Amino acid sequence: MHRWKYFCNTMVSTAIKTEIITIGDELLLGQTIDTNSAWIGKKLGEHGFTINYKSTISDKESDILSAISLAQTRSEIVLITGGLGPTKDDITKHTLCKYFNCGYRTDELVIRHLEAIFAQRGKQLLETNLIQAELPAVCETLFNRAGTAPGMWFENEQGIVVSMPGVPNEVYTITEESLLPRLTQKYSLPKVLHKSLVTVMIAESLLSKRLEPYESNLPKGISLAYLPTFNTVKLRLTRTDASITESLFDTSFNNLLQELGSDVFCLNDQDPAQAISKYLLSKGITFSTAESCTGGYIANKLMQEPGISAIFPGSLVAYANEVKVRELGVKEEDLIANGAVSDSVASAMARGICEKFNVKLGISTTGIAGPSGGTDEKPVGLVFIGVCYNGEIIVKKHRMIGNREQFTHRTANAAFALIKQILQVEVLP
Amino acid sequence: MHRWKYFCNTMVSTAIKTEIITIGDELLLGQTIDTNSAWIGKKLGEHGFTINYKSTISDKESDILSAISLAQTRSEIVLITGGLGPTKDDITKHTLCKYFNCGYRTDELVIRHLEAIFAQRGKQLLETNLIQAELPAVCETLFNRAGTAPGMWFENEQGIVVSMPGVPNEVYTITEESLLPRLTQKYSLPKVLHKSLVTVMIAESLLSKRLEPYESNLPKGISLAYLPTFNTVKLRLTRTDASITESLFDTSFNNLLQELGSDVFCLNDQDPAQAISKYLLSKGITFSTAESCTGGYIANKLMQEPGISAIFPGSLVAYANEVKVRELGVKEEDLIANGAVSDSVASAMARGICEKFNVKLGISTTGIAGPSGGTDEKPVGLVFIGVCYNGEIIVKKHRMIGNREQFTHRTANAAFALIKQILQVEVLP
Numbered sequence: 001m002h003r004w005k006y007f008c009n010t011m012v013s014t015a016i017k018t019e020i021i022t023i024g025d026e027l028l029l030g031q032t033i034d035t036n037s038a039w040i041g042k043k044l045g046e047h048g049f050t051i052n053y054k055s056t057i058s059d060k061e062s063d064i065l066s067a068i069s070l071a072q073t074r075s076e077i078v079l080i081t082g083g084l085g086p087t088k089d090d091i092t093k094h095t096l097c098k099y100f101n102c103g104y105r106t107d108e109l110v111i112r113h114l115e116a117i118f119a120q121r122g123k124q125l126l127e128t129n130l131i132q133a134e135l136p137a138v139c140e141t142l143f144n145r146a147g148t149a150p151g152m153w154f155e156n157e158q159g160i161v162v163s164m165p166g167v168p169n170e171v172y173t174i175t176e177e178s179l180l181p182r183l184t185q186k187y188s189l190p191k192v193l194h195k196s197l198v199t200v201m202i203a204e205s206l207l208s209k210r211l212e213p214y215e216s217n218l219p220k221g222i223s224l225a226y227l228p229t230f231n232t233v234k235l236r237l238t239r240t241d242a243s244i245t246e247s248l249f250d251t252s253f254n255n256l257l258q259e260l261g262s263d264v265f266c267l268n269d270q271d272p273a274q275a276i277s278k279y280l281l282s283k284g285i286t287f288s289t290a291e292s293c294t295g296g297y298i299a300n301k302l303m304q305e306p307g308i309s310a311i312f313p314g315s316l317v318a319y320a321n322e323v324k325v326r327e328l329g330v331k332e333e334d335l336i337a338n339g340a341v342s343d344s345v346a347s348a349m350a351r352g353i354c355e356k357f358n359v360k361l362g363i364s365t366t367g368i369a370g371p372s373g374g375t376d377e378k379p380v381g382l383v384f385i386g387v388c389y390n391g392e393i394i395v396k397k398h399r400m401i402g403n404r405e406q407f408t409h410r411t412a413n414a415a416f417a418l419i420k421q422i423l424q425v426e427v428l429p
Numbered sequence: 430m431h432r433w434k435y436f437c438n439t440m441v442s443t444a445i446k447t448e449i450i451t452i453g454d455e456l457l458l459g460q461t462i463d464t465n466s467a468w469i470g471k472k473l474g475e476h477g478f479t480i481n482y483k484s485t486i487s488d489k490e491s492d493i494l495s496a497i498s499l500a501q502t503r504s505e506i507v508l509i510t511g512g513l514g515p516t517k518d519d520i521t522k523h524t525l526c527k528y529f530n531c532g533y534r535t536d537e538l539v540i541r542h543l544e545a546i547f548a549q550r551g552k553q554l555l556e557t558n559l560i561q562a563e564l565p566a567v568c569e570t571l572f573n574r575a576g577t578a579p580g581m582w583f584e585n586e587q588g589i590v591v592s593m594p595g596v597p598n599e600v601y602t603i604t605e606e607s608l609l610p611r612l613t614q615k616y617s618l619p620k621v622l623h624k625s626l627v628t629v630m631i632a633e634s635l636l637s638k639r640l641e642p643y644e645s646n647l648p649k650g651i652s653l654a655y656l657p658t659f660n661t662v663k664l665r666l667t668r669t670d671a672s673i674t675e676s677l678f679d680t681s682f683n684n685l686l687q688e689l690g691s692d693v694f695c696l697n698d699q700d701p702a703q704a705i706s707k708y709l710l711s712k713g714i715t716f717s718t719a720e721s722c723t724g725g726y727i728a729n730k731l732m733q734e735p736g737i738s739a740i741f742p743g744s745l746v747a748y749a750n751e752v753k754v755r756e757l758g759v760k761e762e763d764l765i766a767n768g769a770v771s772d773s774v775a776s777a778m779a780r781g782i783c784e785k786f787n788v789k790l791g792i793s794t795t796g797i798a799g800p801s802g803g804t805d806e807k808p809v810g811l812v813f814i815g816v817c818y819n820g821e822i823i824v825k826k827h828r829m830i831g832n833r834e835q836f837t838h839r840t841a842n843a844a845f846a847l848i849k850q851i852l853q854v855e856v857l858p
Contacts, residue, residue, distance in 0.1 A: 026656050028480045029623070030471030031665065031698075033464050037485075041459030051457045054485035056466075059654075085633060085655060128634050146830075148634075167657065169831055194458070204514065205557050205577075225488075226514060227455050228596070236460065269460075295732040296725030299746055303724040304833065306800055313749035314756075317728055320742035323786065327743075357752065371735055401575075402598055404733065 016187055018044060019053045019075035021067050023082035023092055024166060027056045036081050036171045043175055048189030049077070059083055064095045068161060076159040077183070082166035084149040093136065093152075096163055100154055102137040110141065110150050117148065139163075142178035146170045151178060160186075193239035193246065195253045200265040200272055200417040204228045207235070214259050219244060222252050230409035232265070232272060257427070265420060266428035272416040273301035275428035280311055280361070285423075287361040289315040290328055290353035292340065293383060294365045298412045313357045318349065328352030341366050341378050346395045350386030361422075362388040363415055367400075369407045381407060385415045389422045445616055447473060448482045448504035450496050452511035452521055453595060456485045465510050465600045472604055477618030478506070488512055493524045497590060505588040506612070511595035513578040522565065522581075525592055529583055531566040539570065539579050546577065568592075571607035575599045580607060589615075622668035622675065624682045629694040629701055629846045633657045636664070643688050648673060651681050659838040661694070661701060686856070694849060695857035701845040702730035704857040709740055709790070714852075716790040718744040719757055719782035721769070722812060723794045727841045742786045747778065757781030770795050770807050775824045779815030790852075791817040792844055796829075798836045810836060814844045818851045 020040060026032040034056065041051045052075065057063045064083075071078040083092030097103065110133035118125040132148045135141060142151030142162070147170040154161040164174050199207060204226050208215075215224055221241030227234040237256060239249050257264055266275030280287055280302075289299040299315040302308070316327055321340055324330040329352045334344050349364035367383025374380035381400045386393060396418055400410040420428060449469060455461040463485065470480045481504065486492045493512075500507040512521030526532065539562040547554040561577045564570060571580030571591070576599040583590040593603050628636060633655050637644075644653055650670030656663040666685060668678050686693055695704030709716055709731075718728040728744040731737070745756055750769055753759040759777045767773050778793035796812025803809035808828070815824045825847055829839040849857060 025667070026654060026665070027467070028470050028483065029474050030467035030469065030480075031625075031663070032656055032658075033462065033467045035462050038456070038459035038462045041457050043459070045458050051459075052487070054457065056483040058481070085657075123632070126634060126638055128638055169835060196460075203552070205555060209555050209557055225455060227461055228514075229461075234460070236455070238454070296729045296744065296746065300725045300729055303746075303748070306833065309748055314752040315725065315746040317725065317732075317744040319732070319738055323743040404735065406598060 016049055016077060016189065017052050017075040018049045018077040018079065019071045020051055020055075021071060021078065021080045022054070022056045022166070023059060023064060023080060024056070025058050027082075028058055036166065036168055039168070039172065040079060040081075040175060043180070044183075045192055045194075047180060047184055048192050049183065049187075050192065059091060061091060061095050061098070064092065065099055068099055072156075072158040072161070078159065078161045080161065080163045081171055084163065084165040092163055093134075096139070096152065096154070096161075097136045099161075100136060100138050100156070104134045105137045107133050107135050107141050107150070109143070110135070113143075114148055142174050142182075144170055144174050145177060146173035150174075153179075153182065193244075193249050194236060195249075195267075196234055196236040196269055197257065197260070197267050198265045198270070198272060198275075199233050199235065199260065199263055200413050200420075201231050202233065202263060204233050207233055211256075211259065214256060218252060219248060222249060224256075230406060231413040262426045264427045265417070268429075270428075272413055272428075274305065276416050276419055277302050277305035277308060279423070279425065279428050281305060281307060284311060285361055286311045286313070286357075286359040287363070288313060288353045288357040288359045289363045289365075290324075290349040290356075291315070291317050291363075291365045292319055292324070292349075293367040293369045294408050294411050294415075295319070297408050298363060298365065298415055301412060311359075313359065316353060316356070324349060328356065339378065341368055341382060341384060343384055343395050343397065346384035346386035347388075347393050350388035350393055350395075354388050360390060361419070362386075363419065364388075365411055365415065367407075367411065369404045371404065383407070383411050383414075385411065385418055387415070387418045387422045392422065394418060394422050445478055445506060445618065446481050446504040447478045447506040447508065448500045449480055449484075450500060450507065450509045451483070451485045451595070452488060452493060452509060453485070454487050456511075457487055465595065465597055468597070468601065469508060469510075469604060472609070473612075474621055474623075476609060476613055477621050478612065478616075479621065488520060490520060490524050490527070493521065494528055497528055501585075501587040501590070507588065507590045508608075509590065509592045510600055513592065513594040521592055522563075525568070525581065525583065525590075526565045528590075529565060529567050529585070533563045534566045536562050536564050536570050536579070538572070539564070542572075543577055571603050571611075573599055573603050574606060575602035579603075582608075582611065622673075622678050623665060624678075624696075625663055625665040625698055626686065626689070626696050627694045627699070627701060627704075628662045628664065628689065628692055629842050629849075630660050631662065631692060633662050636662055640664075640685075640688065643685060647681060648677060651678060653685075659835060660842045691855050693856045694846070697858075699857075701842055701857075703734065705845050705848055706731050706734035706737060708852070708854065708857050710734060710736060713740060714790055715740045715742070715786075715788040716792070717742060717782045717786040717788045718792045718794075719753075719778040719785075720744070720746050720792075720794045721748055721753070721778075722796040722798045723837050723840050723844075724748070726837050727792060727794065727844055730841060740788075742788065745782060745785070753778060757785065768807065770797055770811060770813060772813055772824050772826065775813035775815035776817075776822050779817035779822055779824075783817050789819060790848070791815075792848065793817075794840055794844065796836075796840065798833045800833065812836070812840050812843075814840065814847055816844070816847045816851045821851065823847060823851050 020037045037054050057067045083090045139152040139154050144150045149165040151164040151174040221244040223238050225236045296317045318324045328349050330348045346364050346366050350362045354362035364386040368380050370380035386395045400407045449466045466483050486496045512519045568581040568583050573579045578594040580593040580603040650673040654665045666682050725746045747753045757778050758781045763773050775793050775795050779791045783791035793815040797809050799809035810829045829836045
């Protein structure tokens with residue numbers, strides 16, 4: 001028996017079916033990757049709305065009309081993104097007028113917003129831009145602080161239809177500032193429970209073998225999902241049945257943590273780089289990188305955290321051997337005897353960067369990203385990763401599979417695992 | 430009248446409706462961004478197959494069954510990704526057995542492939558892994574060189590259903606090596622025509638204003654789309670009607686090029702970084718970067734090109750002022766008089782990196798990425814970008830909008846525009 005509790009202001013309902021329609025030929029053709037719908041799914045999920053269905057359709061009027069119409073038969077909330085630009089290929093607004101059988105109204109607030117934006121940018125407000133203030137007569141305006149095309153909120157007897165522009169930053173702004181406040185006012189939903197952890201450098205099949213007994217004992221109503229990418233696996237526990245109490249759910253997650261021990265890399269939906277950066281910041285551990293094959297990717301991932309300048313003076317990409325020698329103090333005879341892709345060079349680079357930038361933690365990479373440059377002895381994918389912490393040095397050798405991009409991501413994750421090891425942290429918070 | 434020409438071996442058809450279904454709660458919840466379907470759309474598009482519809486559904490058997498069933502009523506080819514892992518939450522294979530009303534067969538070739546993979550990795554082949562060789566009896570195997578779960582090809586009176594794993598690298602491998610050869614053997618389709626160009630640092634609304642006469646004169650059957658991201662706009666011309674000849678299509682694209690002149694940054698679906706890297710490689714122009722606020726992002730984008738080591742010795746992230754002084758020769762009095770975020774410091778950094786690494790082209794950035802650190806005089810988003818080429822230096826000041834990530838992407842694109850300017854290239858090939 002379900003025991004969800006509902007506290008609804010306006011509506012009482014057992015589940016608010018929500019669906020996303022993304023509009024754009026560029027999405028079907030694959031010229032643009034849709035990141036909006038994942039973001040919306042995550043954000044709405046935090047507030048108890050579950051996306052049941054996503055679909056992508058072309059910029060054709062007939063396709064848009066039939067998609068909205070179909071969606072309204074199966075979902076109470078329909079969120080549409082895309083096709084609201086000032087250019088001729090954007091027809092969503094006109095199509096919505098047709099669907100809701102209405103004309104246009106001019107929104108004075110939008111005009112004032114457009115004037116302010118263009119004044120700030122020191123640019124001329126064109127006739128084309130003013131079209132953004134012409135909205136379907138029956139919609140309410142969802143203010144868009146981040147851009148020129150406002151969101152639109154429609155209601156009919158079947159439910160709610162919301163249309164937003166396709167530019168990611170504008171979707172985020174409208175959703176957080178205008179859409180979610182309105183949705184959560186209308187519906188008050190029970191909390192959805194998810195908890196996740198990330199493992200690094202452990203194969204999905206090994207994990208699943210090891211977690212077989214755990215999974216068999218999981219209460220019905222809690223499910224475990226494996227989400228692998230580039231040498232990491234995210235394990236996500238979800239409460240699928242509201243009869244499971246929060247405390248039983250927490251216990252199940254704690255059992256999972258116990259089962260995996262220090263093989264858990266980090267928690268709370270963080271990615272490994274974020275978890276490392278935050279930890280280093282909290283402890284005031286200064287760091288730098290000396291990267292060859294990863295070309296600065298590791299430093300760039302680690303310096304995304306606001307405030308990182310307190311512990312990150314800078315870093316070096318040392319691609320050419322002469323840079324390794326001159327900037328990092330790698331020995332020429334070492335390069336000749338062992339080659340640039342070697343244990344001893346990785347070690348010297350990690351030590352060298354600590355000295356150069358006077359930091360406590362140094363990370364180095366030297367390897368063969370491919371596609372060419374491999375030999376029998378040193379094949380494409382071979383990489384040595386070094387970390388130096390307070391004078392101690394660990395170097396690890398890996399053979400990464402995949403193309404150049406995969407090589408870089410996998411090497412970065414392997415480096416993060418090595419950092420956690422040398423810092424002797426059990427689980428990153 | 431349509432003048433498409435068809436040369437079909439097996440089937441004669443006017444349009445092969447193709448549809449993608451991606452399976453996975455993680456996609457609906459937004460924990461994973463679906464990059465597969467964009468890639469498939471692009472790849473199949475090159476061979477004349479057009480994706481009409483994409484949908485994303487959960488890992489529930491009933492949802493999978495009804496999605497396949499619906500898709501088969503409206504599309505001849507249905508491509509499914511996801512849900513083929515060795516873990517319990519992956520149910521696609523069992524569901525396909527149900528849909529096609531069949532049992533399992535063991536694929537000996539897949540077993541041998543699994544043995545080879547695990548031997549190469551020096552890992553133990555587990556019972557769990559062998560499950561991957563159990564396939565629905567009625568499907569044909571699509572070999573997966575890159576992973577353990579093979580693709581599956583089903584045919585019934587309604588058309589073709591293909592199931593592939595969700596791991597991007599495996600989708601690419603199966604599609605290129607097994608799926609496309611089979612599809613192109615079965616259908617021979619007319620060429621789809623797309624051509625695109627990219628502009629950098631020109632607003633979409635200004636472009637569309639400028640191209641109004643061009644668009645009005647475009648022949649019916651050719652459409653122009655605007656795809657903006659981070660200070661770039663991709664303009665894509667598509668032949669939507671086969672009565673348009675290739676030569677008329679080419680003429681229309683050439684007119685677009687002429688209209689925009691040197692405001693065209695690059696062609697051929699390249700992104701600006703790729704176009705710059707390839708150009709520098711082709712001319713043997715050595716380069717390096719000294720980045721503050723962009724943290725090595727620009728160097729990392731430019732060094733993705735295979736073979737880049739010939740012209741890229743390495744680069745520096747100079748976050749702290751003392752690194753700017755010590756490593757790049759920025760003057761202390763300059764930092765005191767003008768601050769780190771200034772025209773003169775950007776200029777000194779660009780010159781300094783050229784000297785340090787003995788390269789012809791140096792790129793520097795210094796700015797305030799935010800979210801904090803801004804003042805009235807130097808607000809968040811302010812950035813100075815310097816480029817130095819053969820001794821000549823240009824510095825440009827920008828105010829970027831958006832968060833830290835957007836700041837970085839926009840600054841990188843502004844830097845690419847400045848590189849094109851100093852190199853005096855009309856349009857990057």
